[in-house]
């Protein structure tokens with residue numbers, strides 16, 4: 001058996017490879033691969049893969065392009081929407097630069113209106129997402145929208161999507177989800193051998209790795225290395241830290257300030273992220289035994305996003321992850337002007353109160369000016385737990 005590299009060496013490798021991700025997209029484009037841009041985890045990844053394409057997650061988490069976006073968009077809009085548009089407008093997102101078409105969904109109002117302007121820069125296909133996951137009509141609408149997306153991709157690229165190719169794509173994406181879930185589960189150890197920023201670095205790495213066997217192998221090796229180091233008593237984390245679950249809006253580099261406030265200044269340990277790109281999008285698999293298009297549509301419809309009304313699965317996920325990760329407290333990260341997550345904050349607080357779990361909501365944006373304030377509030381929260 002080959003010797004495992006150390007977890008430190010593997011995490012360094014992941015950091016280096018993540019920096020090289022835009023180059024890999026450029027090379028794939030030069031080889032003639034379809035490149036499809038996405039913003040949201042409702043986009044069925046398998047449909048893009050089934051034509052041999054790559055699905056790239058477009059940049060949306062920096063303050064830098066927001067000023068440019070505000071020339072067209074109102075200032076009091078969620079920073080994620082403004083950054084998404086600003087990156088495209090200023091041509092500073094390498095993934096947008098190389099993508100042929102963007103797939104959007106009618107999630108929140110701001111995003112769906114932004115797509116109208118984005119469509120001037122690149123063809124945008126918007127999937128009409130039902131407002132609820134419940135009932136036959138919602139399922140029928142989303143299945144029809146998934147079929148429509150299949151037709152759009154086929155006609156845009158002039159390639160047919162076969163059931164065999166879909167089944168292969170389903171198997172591959174499920175494998176990626178399993179690899180990620182097994183990696184996330186390492187943080188269930190007490191103390192967790194991972195920091196919150198390391199967990200995010202790994203999920204971001206897989207997000208831009210095009211589900212390559214090499215990347216999946218690296219994450220599997222990292223998981224084994226962390227487990228082995230623990231067995232040999234080489235844990236990397238201090239004991240006695242309060243275990244924190246992060247929920248709420250999608251996270252990106254500009255929101256690492258929240259993780260730093262919990263871990264570096266507050267002495268806590270972030271052990272789980274319920275947000276998109278993490279447990280929310282990796283937990284459910286596509287059922288491999290069912291007809292592929294139906295199975296894909298049903299799996300994606302059930303993502304517990306606050307844009308759905310009602311959204312009971314988010315509370316179910318929180319109960320489940322709180323137990324699995326032995327969580328001491330929950331931090332809800334809400335982006336300014338994100339009404340759906342802000343409104344859900346009350347029911348999340350109530351739900352967690354019923355479970356006896358301390359909860360705090362922090363509202364923020366992509367600027368770094370509130371780091372001190374975040375640190376003070378989260379410090380006080382961690383002390384109170």
Ligand code: SF4
Pocket residue numbers: 039040041042107108249250276303305306307
């Ligand atoms: S929070 Fe909702 S709208 Fe945002 S990426 Fe996740 S699923 Fe999409």
Ligand code: SF4
Pocket residue numbers: 078079080081107108109110111249250307335337338339340341
């Ligand atoms: S964070 Fe909220 S407002 Fe912003 S894009 Fe996501 S759902 Fe919409």
